[in-house]
Structures are given as C-alpha cells and as structure tokens.
Amino acid sequence: MxxxxxxxxxxxxxxxxxxxxxxxxxxxxxxxxxxxxxxxxxxxxxxxxxxxxxxxxxxxxxxxxxxxxSDLAAWRDKMFAGEKINFTEDRAVLHVALRNRANTPILVDGTNVTEQVQSELEKMKGFSERVRSGEWQGYTGKSVKDVVAIGVGGSNLGPQMVTEALSAYADNTLNVHYVSNVDGVQLAQVLKKVEAETTLFVISSKTFTTSETMNNARSSVNWFLESAQDKSAIAKHFVAVSTNLEKTREFGIADENVFTMWDWVGGRFSLWSAIGLPIALYLGYDKFVEVLEGAFEVDEHFKTxxxxxxxxxxxxxxxxxxxxxxxxxxxxxxxxxxxxxxxxxxxxxxxxxxxxxxxxxxxxxxxxxxxxxxxxxxxxxxxxxxxxxxxxxxxxxxxxxxxxxxxxxxxxxxxxxxxxxxxxxxxxxxxGVNEEQVRNDLQSKGKSEEEINELVAHKIHKGNxxxxxxxxxxxxxxxxxxxxxxxxxxxxxxxxxxSVCSFDQWGVELGKGLANNIEAELTEENVAYEHDSSTAGLIAYYKQKRNK
Known part of the structure; x- marks a missing residue:
C-alpha cells in the first residue's frame, strides 16, 4: 500500500x-x-x-x-525523463520540456519532444513578430491592434496572470483582452472595446470542443461577420491553439494558423507552450523566452x-x-x-x-x-x-x-x-502581542485599571x-x-x-459531462435525464421563468 x-x-x-x-x-x-x-x-x-x-x-x-x-528523487528523474508518471491517463508529464533551454533530448514513445517544442516555438516567434510588426493584416488590409484570447482554466489563467504581471514592460504595440466566462457579459464588454477589422482572436482549446470556449468563439465569429460579411475573412482574424485540426478547419481556421499542444502537457501547466501565445503577442517573443528561461533556471535547481x-x-x-x-x-x-x-x-x-x-x-x-x-x-x-x-x-x-x-x-x-x-x-x-504588552501599552495611554481589564482580552494577539x-x-x-x-x-x-496522482482531473471531467447533458435539456425539446429532486426542480424553475 x-x-x-x-x-x-x-x-x-x-x-x-x-x-x-x-x-x-x-x-x-x-x-x-x-x-x-x-x-x-x-x-x-x-x-x-x-x-x-x-x-x-x-x-x-x-x-x-x-x-x-517517498522516493521523491526517483519520481523527479522519471518526470524529467518523460516516463508516464500520469499513470491514470498513461501520459508523460513534461511541462519542463516546454522550457528546456538546454535543448537536451527528451524522448516520449521514441520521439524527441524537444525538437517538437523547438519547432512550435519557432512558429510562435514568426507569427508573433508578423502580427506585432504589422505584416499580418486583416480583411481590410489594416494591421492588428487588439488580441482577444478565448480559453478557460489553464488556457486562460496562466497567460492572463503573466501578461498582467508584466504589463509594465508592454510597449503598447497590441492590447490583449481575455475571455474565459461563458456568461455573455464578459465577451460583450470586450467586444465593445475592439474593432473587427483590427482584432485577432486566439482560441485556445486542446480538443476544440470545450463548451465555454467554443460558445465564446462562435459568438465572436458571429460578431465578426456582422462587419466582415465574408466567411473567408475568418482565416485572417482567428487562430487556434489545439490538437484537433478537423474541428479548427470546420471553424474556418487555416492549418498553418493552428498551434499545437501535446497530451503530456496538462492545462494548468501549459502557459509555457503555445497557450502562451498571447504573452508573446502582447510583450514580444523575447520577453516570452525570458519567462521560459527563468523557469528553466528553477528546473535545473530542482533537478540538482x-x-x-x-x-x-x-x-x-x-x-x-x-x-x-x-x-x-x-x-x-x-x-x-x-x-x-x-x-x-x-x-x-x-x-x-x-x-x-x-x-x-x-x-x-x-x-x-x-x-x-x-x-x-x-x-x-x-x-x-x-x-x-x-x-x-x-x-x-x-x-x-x-x-x-x-x-x-x-x-x-x-x-x-x-x-x-x-x-x-x-x-x-x-x-503576536501578549497580555503584559497590552497592559503596558494601555497604561502608557493613561487608561484606568478598569478600562484595561475590559480591553485586554480583545487586544491580545496570540501570534504563532x-x-x-x-x-x-x-x-x-x-x-x-x-x-x-x-x-x-x-x-x-x-x-x-x-501518494496522489497530481496530473489527472477526473472531478473536472465529471462536471463537464453532466453540464453537457443539462445543456441539452435546457436548449432542446423532448430531452430529459434523471436527476435528484433538487436539480430537477431547479431545471424546471429555470425553464419556466425563461420561457416566459
């Protein structure tokens, strides 16, 4: 055991x-x-x-x-070597490979993932530089002024946290906006700030099926097409970070504008990958590399x-x-x-x-x-x-x-x-502050013994x-x-x-599956699933009020 x-x-x-x-x-x-x-x-x-x-x-x-x-050193070495320590999903755990600035080979199933990472970084570099320089142009020939990054969870929190942390170093070439909540208020507020002909959307979803992200993405396309009036223009204003090329093609995104991920990168550890594209766009690719370099320094310390x-x-x-x-x-x-x-x-x-x-x-x-x-x-x-x-x-x-x-x-x-x-x-x-200190302080302020006795317990801080x-x-x-x-x-x-597996998230998956079923009940006719009385009552109440 x-x-x-x-x-x-x-x-x-x-x-x-x-x-x-x-x-x-x-x-x-x-x-x-x-x-x-x-x-x-x-x-x-x-x-x-x-x-x-x-x-x-x-x-x-x-x-x-x-x-x-706990054999921590052995587990650490397994992680850095690309062994599949996420055993419930049979996956390696290699966010460290994303910032492997020494470019040492790391093999997963016989493939050197370091080469894959380096190739994707080069793609990010070229793309971010084209956008920031104005070479990349929208459907009216204008350069990009605003980036709207759409994702949720690890596809949002990491890039947004880093861009917020380093906004003092931004050069105002681009503005970046983040949309993660499927509540339409957030997307609507962002779209009020931007113009369709000068906005680039970055849609981040490994499977390109995440409900919240794809709803926001589809609404963004609808908003965009009100101005562009041409579906072919989507290719100039929407890029993706995903592994599902079939879905991104259906969406109208050209293959060359899709940045990839790998199943050995968990979402909450993914900002070092193409998920970090908004960082490179906002701050410049060189600054993004500096973030990678800082992490690599700690990787080396942790290893040795x-x-x-x-x-x-x-x-x-x-x-x-x-x-x-x-x-x-x-x-x-x-x-x-x-x-x-x-x-x-x-x-x-x-x-x-x-x-x-x-x-x-x-x-x-x-x-x-x-x-x-x-x-x-x-x-x-x-x-x-x-x-x-x-x-x-x-x-x-x-x-x-x-x-x-x-x-x-x-x-x-x-x-x-x-x-x-x-x-x-x-x-x-x-x-902290003990009773003696409190009493001395109150006495120095001229408090009477009676006042001190009333106050002393309230002013003690136990510390520790x-x-x-x-x-x-x-x-x-x-x-x-x-x-x-x-x-x-x-x-x-x-x-x-x-002794717990840190790299799966089955609880997250459970909630997603249930939400998909309930979404169908709320939006389609003659769809019903079994629920407890509370959930069933809430669904009925919502539908009744909504239909009015």
Missing part, C-alpha cells in the same frame, strides 16, 4: 507535531539567534525565508527523510540541489507539514506586488486541481488531508479585508508573503511603505501564525518564470510525498 502513514518518518513527524503544537514561534526565535540563516535559502533572484514556519532542526530533518522515503537546499521541495514539505500534520486546512497567497494580483487565482487552480484527490497511487482511501484550500489577494488590500482573521481568528492560516526588492514602477516612497507592511505583517503574525517570505529581486519576466516553476515543482513534490 502506498499510504505514507506507515513510513518511519511519517510516524516521527506525527510525534513532532504533537510536541510543536505546544511550542511558540517567538520562543523558537528567542532561543536561536541564527534561525533566519538556518531556515532561509537563496537561488538566483530569489530569497526564500521559511524561518517563521513552526519547525525546528529535528522536524526539518524528519521532513527531508519523508521526501527520501540537495534536498536540504531544494527550494521547491522545501515548499512542498512545509505545506505537507502544515496541512497533514498540524491540521491547517487552508493556505493564503499574499503578493505585495500589484503586478502579481492574479497569482492567488492561478495557484489555486494549480494546487487544488492537482492534489485535491482522495485516493493513493494504488486506489486506497487517503487518511490525511492532501491539499489546503488555496486563496488570497494582494497583501495591502488583504490587510484591510481578512487579515483580522489571520491575526486573531480561531483558525490558523499559513501564508506565503511575496514581495520584491525593486519596484516595477518607482514612485516616491511607495515601495518602502509597501515593504514596511510586508515585513511588519509576518513579524506580527509570528510574535506560520508564514513564508519570498523576496524577488524584481518582478520581471525571468522572476515570474522562476516563481511559477517553484510552485509547479512544489505541487509535484506534494503529490509524490502524499
């Missing part, structure tokens, strides 16, 4: 968790002046400080032992660093420790850079879709929590929204705080104010809230690539350590 609870390291960690639950982070800092040096790591462009996590020397050693006992120094692995071990041993069921992602405002949503998909599983590798029920609820927002806004709960709530939420040394935009003392908040919050969450601080040199293209790759490898390590 693959359940990790039988491992000696797991059992040792269970004992350690009971001991450390009685410990306070402030005490750990008071008793060890070298704690920061001991529990922080550097990789190019990144400082990773995990000293404010509730661990000690022996616990860290036990966590590393857990990784070793000793476990004790391996940042993505340490990130995973801390998450397993907090979730499966200390019982903290959520984790906050708190970027103190406005550029990274979409990172929490992106990582929410990455981690929860990957590791939200209930059985081990061999199909046995998992007796521990496999994934925390991932949520968050930019730190400054969060401070005025939910940090009250993080500081004094009766739940403990481990948090990743992310900031940069150099701002994208230098404006007075803004960045110093931003970073002072970043630093203060993690210190406050670690140390674990945080990790990730400090980037600057949020540039390489830094974004590094950061995403760190979390990707963290997700992989979590899955291996917890």
């Amino acid at each position: 693959n359940c990790r609870t039988s491992l000696s390291s797991w059992q040792a960690l269970t004992t350690s968790s009971e001991r450390l639950k009685k410990q306070h982070l402030k005490t750990l800092f008071d008793s060890d002046s070298g704690r920061f040096d001991k529990f922080s790591r550097h990789i190019p462009g990144v400082l990773f400080d995990f000293s404010k996590q509730l661990i000690d020397d022996s616990t860290f050693e036990q966590l590393v032992s857990l990784a070793k006992e 660093a000793e476990f004790e120094q391996n940042v993505p692995l340490i990130m995973a071990l801390l998450s397993v420790w907090n979730t499966s041993f200390l019982g903290h069921t959520s984790q906050a992602i708190l970027p103190y850079d406005q550029a990274l405002h979409m990172l929490p949503a992106y990582l929410q998909q990455g981690e929860m879709e990957s590791n939200g599983k209930h059985v081990t590798f061999d199909g046995q029920t998992v007796p521990y929590t496999t994934v925390p609820i991932i949520w968050g927002m930019t730190g400054i806004n969060g401070q005025h929204a939910f940090y009250q709960c993080l500081h004094q709530g009766n739940v403990i939420v481990p948090a990743d705080f992310i900031a940069s040394v150099e701002p994208q935009v230098a404006l007075g003392k803004h960045h110093d104010v931003l970073l002072s908040n970043f630093l203060a919050q993690t210190e406050a969450m670690m140390a 809230r674990p945080t990790t601080s990730i400090v980037l040199d600057k949020v540039d293209a390489k830094a974004v690539g590094r950061l995403i790759a760190m979390y990707e490898h963290k997700i992989f390590c979590q899955g291996i350590i917890l």
Whole structure:
C-alpha cells in the first residue's frame, strides 16, 4: 500500500507535531539567534525565508527523510525523463520540456519532444513578430491592434496572470483582452472595446470542443461577420491553439494558423507552450523566452540541489507539514506586488486541481488531508479585508508573503511603505502581542485599571501564525518564470510525498459531462435525464421563468 502513514518518518513527524503544537514561534526565535540563516535559502533572484514556519532542526530533518522515503528523487528523474508518471491517463508529464533551454533530448514513445517544442516555438516567434510588426493584416488590409484570447482554466489563467504581471514592460504595440466566462457579459464588454477589422482572436482549446470556449468563439465569429460579411475573412482574424485540426478547419481556421499542444502537457501547466501565445503577442517573443528561461533556471535547481537546499521541495514539505500534520486546512497567497494580483487565482487552480484527490497511487482511501484550500489577494488590500482573521481568528492560516526588492514602477516612497507592511505583517503574525504588552501599552495611554481589564482580552494577539517570505529581486519576466516553476515543482513534490496522482482531473471531467447533458435539456425539446429532486426542480424553475 502506498499510504505514507506507515513510513518511519511519517510516524516521527506525527510525534513532532504533537510536541510543536505546544511550542511558540517567538520562543523558537528567542532561543536561536541564527534561525533566519538556518531556515532561509537563496537561488538566483530569489530569497526564500521559511524561518517563521513552526519547525525546528529535528522536524526539518524528519521532513527531508519523508521526501527520501517517498522516493521523491526517483519520481523527479522519471518526470524529467518523460516516463508516464500520469499513470491514470498513461501520459508523460513534461511541462519542463516546454522550457528546456538546454535543448537536451527528451524522448516520449521514441520521439524527441524537444525538437517538437523547438519547432512550435519557432512558429510562435514568426507569427508573433508578423502580427506585432504589422505584416499580418486583416480583411481590410489594416494591421492588428487588439488580441482577444478565448480559453478557460489553464488556457486562460496562466497567460492572463503573466501578461498582467508584466504589463509594465508592454510597449503598447497590441492590447490583449481575455475571455474565459461563458456568461455573455464578459465577451460583450470586450467586444465593445475592439474593432473587427483590427482584432485577432486566439482560441485556445486542446480538443476544440470545450463548451465555454467554443460558445465564446462562435459568438465572436458571429460578431465578426456582422462587419466582415465574408466567411473567408475568418482565416485572417482567428487562430487556434489545439490538437484537433478537423474541428479548427470546420471553424474556418487555416492549418498553418493552428498551434499545437501535446497530451503530456496538462492545462494548468501549459502557459509555457503555445497557450502562451498571447504573452508573446502582447510583450514580444523575447520577453516570452525570458519567462521560459527563468523557469528553466528553477528546473535545473530542482533537478540538482540537495534536498536540504531544494527550494521547491522545501515548499512542498512545509505545506505537507502544515496541512497533514498540524491540521491547517487552508493556505493564503499574499503578493505585495500589484503586478502579481492574479497569482492567488492561478495557484489555486494549480494546487487544488492537482492534489485535491482522495485516493493513493494504488486506489486506497487517503487518511490525511492532501491539499489546503488555496486563496488570497494582494497583501495591502488583504490587510484591510481578512487579515483580522489571520491575526486573531480561531483558525490558523499559513501564508506565503511575496514581495520584491525593486519596484516595477518607482514612485516616491511607495515601495518602502509597501515593504514596511510586508515585513511588519509576518513579524506580527509570528510574535503576536501578549497580555503584559497590552497592559503596558494601555497604561502608557493613561487608561484606568478598569478600562484595561475590559480591553485586554480583545487586544491580545496570540501570534504563532506560520508564514513564508519570498523576496524577488524584481518582478520581471525571468522572476515570474522562476516563481511559477517553484510552485509547479512544489505541487509535484506534494503529490509524490502524499501518494496522489497530481496530473489527472477526473472531478473536472465529471462536471463537464453532466453540464453537457443539462445543456441539452435546457436548449432542446423532448430531452430529459434523471436527476435528484433538487436539480430537477431547479431545471424546471429555470425553464419556466425563461420561457416566459
């Protein structure tokens, strides 16, 4: 059985968790002046400080032992070698091949996929340069001004997050707009901003059958044809990222304007592929390559660093420790850079879709929590929204705080104010404020003993809230690539350590299938499926109101 609870390291960690639950982070800092040096790591462009996590020397050693006992190194090597570690779908897991800047051969079923990737990158380069230079022209001979990227899930979140993160580096050659929601409001709002003769649509769907994406794509074509009045013009304004050439041809997209994907790339790990075409169009192909290069640097670190120094692995071990041993069921992602405002949503998909599983590798029920609820927002806004709960709530939420040394935009003392908040919050969450400190503070403000007694309990902060601080040199293209790759490898390590398959998503597929059946009931006559009374009642209510 693959359940990790039988491992000696797991059992040792269970004992350690009971001991450390009685410990306070402030005490750990008071008793060890070298704690920061001991529990922080550097990789190019990144400082990773995990000293404010509730661990000690022996616990860290036990966590590393857990990784070793889980055969993590062997699994890592299998992934990089192209072995089919996504065994429920019999697929390799090779998002790392998409940014393999060394161009070393990686074989899948005897085919060197590195050559395929390089060919597709060259195609992306040529296309993005033609569009950005104005060589690519629409049906009236005008160059492209706006790109509308249509996709959902991994076909949307990754490219949008990166373009938002790096918008300060855009040269205003093109505007990019994203449509992911099948709610017509989003598409309508985008189409109001663009002109048909100067707009390029990028439709991203591996199968070219995804309901939400294809509905948005068809509505976009209808809108476009109101101006163009000629179906042949579709070829000048619509391109696709897909593997289904039959469907893209039916849609009116020329084969040479279809960019391919592979079944060894999961959607949530696909921004490095042609799914990232909107990034190259918006920022320029060179910037897209810099994102790949940053990720490749982390790939090399992850492949070669000793476990004790391996940042993505340490990130995973801390998450397993907090979730499966200390019982903290959520984790906050708190970027103190406005550029990274979409990172929490992106990582929410990455981690929860990957590791939200209930059985081990061999199909046995998992007796521990496999994934925390991932949520968050930019730190400054969060401070005025939910940090009250993080500081004094009766739940403990481990948090990743992310900031940069150099701002994208230098404006007075803004960045110093931003970073002072970043630093203060993690210190406050670690140390808290005890009763004695509260009493002394209130006395210094002239409060009476009676007033102090009324207030003291309300103003105590217990602290002991674990945080990790990730400090980037600057949020540039390489830094974004590094950061995403760190979390990707963290997700992989979590899955291996917890013995769950991180690279399928059968829960997503279940919802899609049911939605297709219900869509037919809502839009066609004499179609009915069996449902529970609630679902049947809701369908009937909707149809009755809609038909009126």
